Amino acid sequence: MTTGPHPDAAGPARVPTRREVRRWRRNLADERAEASVYRDLARRRDGEEREILLALAEAEGRHEAHWLELLGDRAGRPLKGHWRTRVLGLLARRLGGVFVLALAQQAESRSTYDVDVDATPAMAADERIHGEVVRGLATRGRTRISGTFRAAVFGANDGLVSNLALILGIGATGVASSTVFLTGLAGLLAGALSMGAGEYVSVRSQRELLEASDPSPEAAAALPHLDVDANELALVYRARGQSAEAAREHADRVLATYTARTVIAPQGAAAEREAVGSAWGAAASSFCFFASGALVPVLPYLFGLEGPAALVLGCVLVGLALCATGATVGVLSGASPVRRAGRQLLIGLGAAGVTYVLGLLFGATVS
The missing domain is CATH 1.20.1260 (Ferritin)
Structure with a gap:
């Protein structure tokens, strides 16, 4: 100083x-x-x-x-x-x-x-x-919220982009605004239910895979009867990725001081489960955030707008929401929120734009 x-x-x-x-x-x-x-x-x-x-x-x-x-x-x-x-x-x-x-x-x-x-x-x-x-x-x-946060961000962005793309694609064909509105609502409900169910199955399956790696009580009960000289416990640690020397030292310490079943648990197991999160929490988060995202492009129709005005306003609202979710991810990841917002906006509106062009081509073919 x-x-x-x-x-x-x-x-x-x-x-x-x-x-x-x-x-x-x-x-x-x-x-x-x-x-x-x-x-x-x-x-x-x-x-x-x-x-x-x-x-x-x-x-x-x-x-x-x-x-x-x-x-x-x-x-x-x-x-x-x-x-x-x-x-x-x-x-x-x-x-x-x-x-x-x-x-x-x-x-x-x-x-x-x-x-x-x-x-x-x-x-x-x-x-x-x-x-x-x-x-x-x-x-x-971040570790504590990563599972639910991933489902929430993925659900919200999927709802925003998929339902906007659906509405733009249908609207570009020239059908009545009431048909576009009902299509948007159907997409909201179907997508939210699908996302919630899929997220539950995904997270639950991942947790079951982690639980399958837990040591069995029978193996732990056998510890006091192991041959100290042979020390086959070292094979457990070698199977879990440790070198032969490190596994031998680890096993020697465990046999000298073992007190509970957790002595042969894989390292980081609790942290992995915490990062995965709850299956029900992830499912509820995914359902709610997909529904909230999918509702955004439907809002103009709820307030009585029709035709191109409703489509344009829906694009603007979805763009703002994509920027908000991208900036949030940027802040939480320690990255630039502006860049993350721009990336989300480009990807989301780009995907919806492709669907709109396909809707125009399909509408022209039908007519």
Whole structure:
């Protein structure tokens, strides 16, 4: 940490410029705001996660002290932090959760301390490590919601794109608006039921495959009777992917201290189940989000619009919804929400556009 504002070689301290003072004050405000975000997040947690978040807030406090030392009596009235950090603080107080942690991860990655001549190398290194710490905390949350979240995002996007494509394809043939509307409702119900049932079967089957890898009680009961010299338990660990030497050492430790059935459980089994999620939760999430997505292109017809006006408005509404889902995925994955939104929009409207062209060709053929 520096000891004062730019000491010259001759001894007396150089008076900082107004621009430098403004920058230091902004950095001070940002550090205070970031520390507040971590304290707010810590209040919504307990145990190890709470301790980690409080440690991050303490580290931001050390950075705050650096800028206060540089400013001296020029600190003045406290400034507001960057608007992104203030929004993040509001979300931390109201929501918490993986969404806020993902935003905090992005905020840490935007640090400019590595090019700020008045920030110490240790501070720049701290910010980089803070990003990894927050990434680790966010990963825990992503793991907890990954199964249901995957079903929700997939269901919503499938509902948006498939029903818009269906409505555009039917509407392009020139049939009555009432027929398009009823087709959209039928697509909503059929798709939502199909998605819900398919997601249940998929997740349930995956959980059953994981359960088939669990060690049997009979195998665990045989542990105390194994020949210590032969140590066939090592074969279990080798079959699960460990090297011969590592498997032998693992087996020796288990036979010396075994206490329960879990001693030969495959590593990471609990985490895998948590990531897969609940079959009923995934099915309900997929059903509801598909239905909500499929309802969007039907809305113009519900409000009495017909013909091209209803089709155009449906495309606009679906486009906005695709951007929203893409941006959400981007935030939660720590990627650019703008790029993810653009990708979703391009893929969704591109698929619907192809169906519309096919509907035009089919309608022309019929007529």
